[in-house]
Amino acid sequence: MELNKAILATITTNSTKVMPGSPIFVCETKDEMDKVAANLEAILDGISHALSDEIYIIVRH
Amino acid sequence: MNEYTYPILIGVLVGTLFRIFMLKTDYRQYPTYLHGKIIHIALGFIAASLGAVAVPAIMEKEFTAVTFLTIAASQFREVRNMERNTLSEMDSFELVPRGKTYIEGIAIAFESRNYLVIFTSLLTTLAYLVFGIYVTVIVAVICFFLCQRLMSGSTIGQIVDIEHADVSFDGAGMYVDNIYIMNIGLPERQKEILKYGMGFILKPKSFDVRSTIANLGQRQAILHDVSVSLGVFRDSGTPALVPLIKRDLDDGRIGVFILPQDKDVEKAMKVISAVPVLENAIRMPSESKAHKKEGS
Numbered sequence: 001m002e003l004n005k006a007i008l009a010t011i012t013t014n015s016t017k018v019m020p021g022s023p024i025f026v027c028e029t030k031d032e033m034d035k036v037a038a039n040l041e042a043i044l045d046g047i048s049h050a051l052s053d054e055i056y057i058i059v060r061h
Numbered sequence: 062m063n064e065y066t067y068p069i070l071i072g073v074l075v076g077t078l079f080r081i082f083m084l085k086t087d088y089r090q091y092p093t094y095l096h097g098k099i100i101h102i103a104l105g106f107i108a109a110s111l112g113a114v115a116v117p118a119i120m121e122k123e124f125t126a127v128t129f130l131t132i133a134a135s136q137f138r139e140v141r142n143m144e145r146n147t148l149s150e151m152d153s154f155e156l157v158p159r160g161k162t163y164i165e166g167i168a169i170a171f172e173s174r175n176y177l178v179i180f181t182s183l184l185t186t187l188a189y190l191v192f193g194i195y196v197t198v199i200v201a202v203i204c205f206f207l208c209q210r211l212m213s214g215s216t217i218g219q220i221v222d223i224e225h226a227d228v229s230f231d232g233a234g235m236y237v238d239n240i241y242i243m244n245i246g247l248p249e250r251q252k253e254i255l256k257y258g259m260g261f262i263l264k265p266k267s268f269d270v271r272s273t274i275a276n277l278g279q280r281q282a283i284l285h286d287v288s289v290s291l292g293v294f295r296d297s298g299t300p301a302l303v304p305l306i307k308r309d310l311d312d313g314r315i316g317v318f319i320l321p322q323d324k325d326v327e328k329a330m331k332v333i334s335a336v337p338v339l340e341n342a343i344r345m346p347s348e349s350k351a352h353k354k355e356g357s
Binding site for chain 1: 232233243244245246247248249250297298299300301
């Protein structure tokens with residue numbers, strides 16, 4: 001089976017809500033999270049989706 | 062020179078001219094200028110020759126010559142393969158791909174046009190041999206209108222009502238009207254989308270149309286054509302900026318989200334309504350026996 005969607009990274013300001021599985025980037029503030037997510041989006045060629053105000057995931061479609 | 066020279070010449074000439082007439086390079090820019098065209102004109106010439114020679118061959122009782130037509134058929138199937146392969150190869154480098162259904166539609170058109178040329182040459186040669194030049198002209202004109210009719214399918218504008226709709230965000234979810242499109246996390250991207258994005262709602266005019274516009278290939282064709290005609294605000298490495306079409310499961314409407322560089326609503330509506338309805342996407346649920354029973 002070919003996986004064509006994958007979570008490439010998780011960015012969060014609340015480290016208690018995520019578990020390892022994909023690389024996790026813990027940030028201090030929402031602003032920092034936005035910046036990190038924007039960078040990762042460009043680098044990984046994925047889309048950053050917001051699961052909540054505290055968690056973003058980068059997904060390649 | 063013998064009695065068949067002029068009939069064959071006329072047949073070949075009319076057939077080749079028809080192929081040139083059917084070879085329109087429009088906004089799709091396909092076939093590409095010059096080289097792509099030469100390939101198809103050459104193949105059209107071959108098709109025309111085959112069609113034109115068939116009638117004299119039969120008149121000379123060379124019935125085996127008809128087997129040539131089978132060679133022609135396999136030759137033109139090859140044309141379809143060639144088109145399909147070239148377009149599929151190039152598709153991965155398009156910012157907004159055509160999609161497989163659209164490519165198949167184009168490939169089929171190329172193959173079938175060669176057959177139209179064969180029939181035209183065959184009929185004009187036959188008319189010349191049997192009735193003379195005046196009837197040939199009439200036959201050629203009839204073939205011309207017939208080809209024109211056979212060539213043109215319907216367009217999206219004929220099967221749906223197009224409305225302009227606002228693009229909005231509810232949290233991270235992006236909506237066109239009330240149809241959910243996708244989740245965009247970054248506020249920066251959301252701003253870009255609100256600034257450059259445009260939304261349209263396509264309402265099916267009948268029940269049959271619902272499944273046609275739901276076809277993923279048809280939807281991709283709409284996005285591709287719009288992006289070609291109006292430009293697209295997108296680059297490699299910005300996967301979040303992607304034109305998308307999603308469907309309202311309740312009533313079969315589709316929400317078109319595009320990122321044109323030319324933000325002209327009127328123009329965009331015109332472009333969407335001119336998108337061809339792909340042969341492979343057409344479904345006719347109303348023709349099914351279950352429906353007919355209900356109706357009677």
